[in-house]
Amino acid sequence: MMSHIWTAMLLVSIVFSWLTGQGTALAGAVMEGAQAGVTLAVSMAGSLCLWAGVGNLMTRIGLTDKLSRLLAPVLKRIFPSSAADHALAGDLSANICANMLGLGNAATPMGISAAKRMARGDTATNELCRLVVLNTASIQLIPANVAAIRTALGAAAPFDILPAVWITSLCSAGLGIVAAWFLGRVWKDD
Template sequence: MVNVIWACMAIIGIIYAMFNGTMDKVNEAVFESANEAVTLSIGLISVLVFWLGIMKVAEKAGILHALTKLFRPLVTRLFPDIPEDHPAMGYILSNFTANMFGLGNAATPMGIKAMEQMKQLSGSDTASRSMITFLALNTSSLTLIPTTVIAIRMQYNSISPTEIVGTTIIATIISSVCAILIDRFYYYKSVWRK
């Protein structure tokens, strides 16, 4: 549906430009945007590769394992339907750790694996309680270091690209707490109805 909306917007814009006589400006904007997108992508790739390397070093040094141990009690309370030794728990913890370091692209495959494991665990085609909680938390995306945003700010020559870290931490803590509260509210509301 979103693809259809974007296609309609592009077609309407091109038709309007044809009738308005500004097609040359549309062509110029298309090529400038394409050039800027490629430049931005290359800049983001370098930062993401750097942080993925840091994550690999942290994994080899045992830091990720320590973070996993640290967050396991909290995660087991958030997902009481999942046994502690189930593979879904490992994927969930890995996803949360990658998201905390702002590596959404690295967290996505782990999030998909976690959802697959939770689907197998529930044995149903409908979303389980754990799947809904995981989706809510993943959407709120608790982030300590917003690497992608820092990379974009560096790409556009920001004077202080890391100045957003403090506000990002505050905003994502609030969004994550709200996600948990809303998730629990609707869960207990559905239990109460039954």
């Protein structure tokens, strides 16, 4: 997949720079871009490592458990079958909470475990579709990666985009769930 994207990006940039007569700029961009990758990574390093540290701390002191208790009523409405299945309810809330705290590495195994419990045969159930939508919508309280890039590029206040990120994630997750609910009612299986 990435090999195709990579090759296509190169082809497009060569063809377009030939058409627009930007050959010199293109040649310069090769080295400049590679260097920019290193510069970006190095200047992100501080905030990225700090957040990974805080993430580790939050996991160990059980912050995810506290958050999941707050979320339980909402999750029962979105995933009715979790009301009867405690292990599933636990996996689900742990998955969503880890996502919210930006602990993507911790979120995936629990989400997969929830998905396995929800799976019935090889067809995606309505609840499984909703789980996938929630996980692709990225509800994050502290988007550490983006804050790290903003810091690296010298933003005045790297975190001032947070309210916008929260509103945006809530809307996309919420409307995604509504869309999944609607599609679940009208979808014709072939």
